[in-house]
Amino acid sequence: MRVVDINEMKEIEKVAIEEYGFTESLIIENVGTRGADFIEDSILEELDYVGEIVLLVGRGNNAADGLAISRNLVNRGHRVRAFILFPDDDQSSEEQQKQVHLAKSYGVRINEVKNINQVQSYFEETQDSYVVIDAVLGTGFKLPLSQYLFELFNCVNNSKSITIAVDIPSGITANIGAKSSVAISADFTLAIGLPKTGHYIDEGARHSGQVLTLDVGFPKALISGGDKALLTSDVIGHTFGARNKFAHKNTFGHTLVVGGSPGLTGACIMASNGALKVGTGLVTAATWKESYYELTGRSLPEVMTGLIPSSAKDKESIINELDRYDAVVIGPGLGVNETSRDIVIELLSQFAGPVVVDADAIKVLDLSKDSELLHTRKYPTIFTPHMGEFAKFTGASVDEVLQRPIDYLKEVVDRTNSCFIMKGPCSFLGFPNGNVFINYYPNDGMATGGSGDVLAGILGGLLAQNPLDRNQSGIFMDKTMLYQAICLGVGAHTVAGKIAAKKYGVRAMTATSIIEHLSDAFQELNEDDIY
Numbered sequence: 001m002r003v004v005d006i007n008e009m010k011e012i013e014k015v016a017i018e019e020y021g022f023t024e025s026l027i028i029e030n031v032g033t034r035g036a037d038f039i040e041d042s043i044l045e046e047l048d049y050v051g052e053i054v055l056l057v058g059r060g061n062n063a064a065d066g067l068a069i070s071r072n073l074v075n076r077g078h079r080v081r082a083f084i085l086f087p088d089d090d091q092s093s094e095e096q097q098k099q100v101h102l103a104k105s106y107g108v109r110i111n112e113v114k115n116i117n118q119v120q121s122y123f124e125e126t127q128d129s130y131v132v133i134d135a136v137l138g139t140g141f142k143l144p145l146s147q148y149l150f151e152l153f154n155c156v157n158n159s160k161s162i163t164i165a166v167d168i169p170s171g172i173t174a175n176i177g178a179k180s181s182v183a184i185s186a187d188f189t190l191a192i193g194l195p196k197t198g199h200y201i202d203e204g205a206r207h208s209g210q211v212l213t214l215d216v217g218f219p220k221a222l223i224s225g226g227d228k229a230l231l232t233s234d235v236i237g238h239t240f241g242a243r244n245k246f247a248h249k250n251t252f253g254h255t256l257v258v259g260g261s262p263g264l265t266g267a268c269i270m271a272s273n274g275a276l277k278v279g280t281g282l283v284t285a286a287t288w289k290e291s292y293y294e295l296t297g298r299s300l301p302e303v304m305t306g307l308i309p310s311s312a313k314d315k316e317s318i319i320n321e322l323d324r325y326d327a328v329v330i331g332p333g334l335g336v337n338e339t340s341r342d343i344v345i346e347l348l349s350q351f352a353g354p355v356v357v358d359a360d361a362i363k364v365l366d367l368s369k370d371s372e373l374l375h376t377r378k379y380p381t382i383f384t385p386h387m388g389e390f391a392k393f394t395g396a397s398v399d400e401v402l403q404r405p406i407d408y409l410k411e412v413v414d415r416t417n418s419c420f421i422m423k424g425p426c427s428f429l430g431f432p433n434g435n436v437f438i439n440y441y442p443n444d445g446m447a448t449g450g451s452g453d454v455l456a457g458i459l460g461g462l463l464a465q466n467p468l469d470r471n472q473s474g475i476f477m478d479k480t481m482l483y484q485a486i487c488l489g490v491g492a493h494t495v496a497g498k499i500a501a502k503k504y505g506v507r508a509m510t511a512t513s514i515i516e517h518l519s520d521a522f523q524e525l526n527e528d529d530i531y
């Protein structure tokens with residue numbers, strides 16, 4: 001599913017109207033029926049709700065949408081009370097006025113609000129828990145918020161209501177999910193036509209609840225394409241890594257995982273086990289001399305082990321046998337120091353294949369110092385930072401990145417010609433072809449030590465199975481396959497986390513339980529072929 005910013009949405013609407021002859025009224029009419037279908041089937045019937053539905057009406061087309069939904073609900077036998085928040089306002093849009101008129105004639109109960117106390121006392125006097133439809137502000141919202149709306153939104157948020165936001169929760173900006181002094185905290189958001197970037201960023205994600213997209217009839221050609229999309233199973237695809245039944249272990253590649261300083265070998269082990277569990281033929285974990293026995297004492301028997309040289313020039317080292325490997329993961333538990341930096345730089349310069357750069361390996365690099373090395377690297381480089389690591393790498397503050405994650409992501413991908421997975425409750429994947437994928441599947445159980453190491457291992461394991469075409473001057477065989485492997489890895493990690501949370505609960509699940517459930521995750525993703 002494509003995700004858009006406001007300009008893209010406006011362009012789609014403009015082309016639909018000018019070139020296809022679609023009209024604003026038709027869109028609103030479709031919002032009305034589709035929105036009423038959703039509210040009736042998924043909320044009112046589920047809740048067995050027979051009370052009054054409260055509609056909060058602003059003055060733009062967001063309000064027109066809410067009124068159209070309400071009119072349809074009344075037509076199906078539900079009771080709706082609409083609070084018209086700006087009754088004597090000559091700034092109300094034409095569609096809003098038309099819909100107020102229609103709502104009245106269909107039997108929506110209209111309360112013209114002269115004073116915010118009217119709404120407050122309604123909420124206080126009626127003991128019911130409510131269903132509230134928020135149609136105050138949509139994509140036309142501009143900061144800041146008036147005192148009047150500040151009080152109204154607090155009143156709604158303090159009630160026990162189930163709140164459904166039309167298009168975007170009022171008080172949230174649609175592009176970057178910024179919040180005014182207060183914003184409606186929705187349980188569900190009905191995105192009109194397509195989801196907006198603001199639904200997935202920062203406060204926008206916190207206030208949107210479950211985001212559902214209403215198909216309001218825009219031509220398919222207009223709502224497909226674009227550079228941003230949700231990471232869904234159709235994106236992940238079903239073709240990657242089809243297994244050859246006559247294969248031997250070398251067919252499925254060899255992943256090298258480099259990391260694990262004393263006390264942190266678990267990170268290296270979890271990454272290695274992640275690589276092993278996605279069907280990689282062979283996995284070698286390499287660590288420092290000082291932690292070698294700690295690592296061998298804890299790793300699975302299937303994992304081979306090796307040493308990281310104490311200096312990049314050490315000829316006896318595993319790093320000089322890089323030809324044996326099809327993909328490298330570097331960073332989990334590696335340690336942050338000059339030697340680590342030397343090793344990371346050496347690997348990026350010498351290894352002729354995909355490198356997953358994770359955790360400490362990201363911390364020892366720096367965008368301004370290292371962008372040239374990264375940009376000129378001939379083979380795929382995949383960074384897997386969380387928000388803090390990403391910010392440090394770029395030199396920006398976490399707050400700055402949180403507010404404009406997609407802009408930062410695109411810029412850094414461009415400057416390094418690398419793939420980036422910016423991890424968080426919502427992860428953003430950026431690829432050098434300009435595409436951004438949004439992996440929105442909040443699961444706080446995944447915020448557990450080692451979960452990132454597992455992801456790095458999964459990616460290294462999948463990439464090792466997608467071998468380089470060494471005859472074509474070492475260029476990765478197919479960029480589409482590369483992006484697909486990354487999407488599959490992120491998807492499998494998320495789904496395995498979801499299954500682990502279901503089994504153990506978000507408190508008790510651990511990174512190891514994500515690895516345990518990878519096989520179920522691949523089945524759920526319809527990737528049975530990989531096993």
Ligand SMILES: NC(=O)C1=CN([C@@H]2O[C@H](COP(=O)(O)OP(=O)(O)OC[C@H]3O[C@@H](n4cnc5c(N)ncnc54)[C@H](O)[C@@H]3O)[C@@H](O)[C@H]2O)[C@H](O)CC1
Binds near residue numbers: 010013028092168
């Ligand atoms: N996706 C589409 O193509 C369509 C979306 N539609 C819906 O229309 C809204 C956007 O409508 P618009 O009229 O442009 O803006 P709003 O309704 O969001 O609000 C504009 C209205 O609000 C006033 N306003 C702005 N900021 C503030 C503020 N801080 N305090 C008070 N009032 C404010 C502004 O002055 C205007 O009067 C979109 O979200 C969808 O719901 C249509 O269905 C058409 C197609």
Ligand SMILES: [K+]
Binds near residue numbers: 062134135166
């Ligand atoms: K709204």
